[in-house]
Each structure stands twice: as structure tokens, then as C-alpha cells.
Amino acid sequence: MVAMAAIVAQNGATGQSIVEQFSSGNLNPFVGGYAKKETAGRIALRAGGNSAALPWAPCPEGLANDPYGEYAGDVGFDPLGFAKNKRLLPWYREAELAHGRCCMLAVLGFTVQVSGAKWEPFITRYPTDSADPLKAATQVPIVGWLQILAVIALSELWRYENVISKYGEGVRPGDLGWNPTAPAAGKRPKWFGPTFTAAYTKEEWGDMRLREI
Numbered sequence: 579m580v581a582m583a584a585i586v587a588q589n590g591a592t593g594q595s596i597v598e599q600f601s602s603g604n605l606n607p608f609v610g611g612y613a614k615k616e617t618a619g620r621i622a623l624r625a626g627g628n629s630a631a632l633p634w635a636p637c638p639e640g641l642a643n644d645p646y647g648e649y650a651g652d653v654g655f656d657p658l659g660f661a662k663n664k665r666l667l668p669w670y671r672e673a674e675l676a677h678g679r680c681c682m683l684a685v686l687g688f689t690v691q692v693s694g695a696k697w698e699p700f701i702t703r704y705p706t707d708s709a710d711p712l713k714a715a716t717q718v719p720i721v722g723w724l725q726i727l728a729v730i731a732l733s734e735l736w737r738y739e740n741v742i743s744k745y746g747e748g749v750r751p752g753d754l755g756w757n758p759t760a761p762a763a764g765k766r767p768k769w770f771g772p773t774f775t776a777a778y779t780k781e782e783w784g785d786m787r788l789r790e791i
Contacts, residue, residue, distance in 0.1 A: 629654030650787035675752035
């Protein structure tokens with residue numbers, strides 16, 4: 579079912595069937611330079627308020643049908659009507675980004691652990707095993723778990739105070755202010771820790787946001 583939904587969404591975004599997409603290499607509708615220009619028919623559908631993901635259906639209430647707009651990846655797909663709740667929609671996007679970032683970090687950590695890499699900032703008397711990530715998690719002492727929970731709690735409190743509670747002031751969901759020079763729209767929060775500087779154009783920044791989704 580997920581695969582069929584993906585085929586339909588890809589077809590709506592690229593204007594090509596799955597066979598045409600594979601034969602032309604046009605597999606990425608938004609980034610990478612592979613997407614073809616929109617046809618007159620698709621432009622007319624958008625102008626008429628139809629969804630880019632489901633061209634036969636109207637764009638759901640609360641969405642702008644713009645992949646590079648306020649909500650990256652917005653192609654007018656909301657069959658359950660979550661976007662109708664304007665108050666919770668930013669929080670939904672915040673949760674989506676936070677969970678996705680945590681999952682990516684978890685996969686990276688699991689991969690590093692399986693490879694046998696080991697990093698200990700201090701000498702410990704506790705036995706550790708770097709070969710099995712699940713076993714290694716059980717070897718973390720209680721003090722270590724308390725430290726992890728404390729860092730998570732402080733980070734979440736900061737995120738609530740500086741991002742989630744500031745949606746009304748123009749802060750965008752998921753923007754933690756790690757790159758102060760990024761061409762992000764809206765008010766930017768000030769990250770309490772180290773930041774980095776990377777120069778992006780608005781187009782590159784839009785592509786980066788889509789890749790994260």
C-alpha cells in the first residue's frame with residue numbers, strides 16, 4: 579500500500595508514469611536537477627486548486643501546494659485532514675522533523691557501534707562491548723543513563739521555550755538556529771551551544787529542507 583501511494587505521489591509530482599521515470603532517470607521530482615518543467619496541464623491543475631500529489635483531488639485545506647514554501651515538501655497531500663488544525667500544524671511538522679533527525683542519528687550510532695568503533699571521553703571501570711549496540715546499551719551504568727536523560731530534558735526544554743512556544747512570533751518548526759547565516763525565513767532562535775556557518779543560496783537551502791523531509 580505504501581509503495582502504491584508512493585507511485586501515485588511520484589506520478590503526480592513528475593507528471594510521468596513509473597516506467598517513464600525509470601527510463602528517463604527522472605526519479606527525483608524536487609532536487610538533483612532531474613525534474614522536468616511542468617506541463618501546461620499540471621500548471622492549470624495547480625491554478626485550479628488541485629493537489630500536486632493527487633491531481634484529480636483539490637488541495638486540502640491548510641496546505642499551500644508548494645514544495646518550497648512554508649512547509650517543505652508540501653504537495654497537497656493530506657487525506658486525513660491534519661492540516662485543517664492551523665494551531666497544531668506547526669507542531670506536527672516539528673514532531674516530524676525531530677523524530678526523523680533522531681532516527682538518522684540512531685542509524686548512524688548503530689552503524690558506528692557495529693563497525694567496532696569506540697569513543698570514551700573518560701576512563702571507566704564498567705565493562706563495555708562495542709560490537710553489539712543493544713548489548714552495549716544494557717552496559718551503560720545508571721549514572722550514565724541519568725546523564726543522558728538530563729541532556730535530553732534540557733535540550734527539549736530549550737526547544738519548547740525558544741522554538742515551539744515562538745511559532746506565533748515567526749519561528750519556523752524545526753529551526754534550531756544551528757546555522758545563523760542560513761537564508762531561513764522567519765525569526766531565528768539563538769542556539770545555546772556551538773554553531774556553524776555554511777553559505778547557502780535560497781535555492782540550495784530549499785533543496786536541503788526537502789532532502790531532510
